Amino acid sequence: MAAEVHHFSPPEIPEPTLLENVLRYGLFFGAVFQLLCVLAIILPVSKSPKADWVSSESKTWEAAKKPKASSAAQLSKKAKKESKKKR
Structure with missing residues (x-):
């Protein structure tokens, strides 16, 4: 039993599609834009x-x-x- 070797392979993850990439980066830039808007409200501008x-x-x-x-x-x-x- 101890001599048996189990070969675990990582699960196969498919490559993200174009739509998934657009969605991911769109959400990222949307979050950055929201943070900039909040900072513009909080920080005073001389x-x-x-x-x-x-x-x-x-x-x-x-x-x-x-x-x-x-x-x-x-x-x-x-x-x-x-x-x-x-x-």
Whole structure:
């Protein structure tokens, strides 16, 4: 009995098909993309002064285009929101 030798061979695993490879790598890249999205939400991004200047320039341009009546309406809406916040 001790002289008997058992030859165990590993099970035969078929080569992955093209669809299985696409699925595997697609899931991998999807997981990496999700991690990047979560990190983008968690980690703060500092704004450059140039970006602030561009956004303020566009706001002043939009304010110049609007008529005075709409600015008065906006002021009344802001006053209403502030009074609701105080409650």
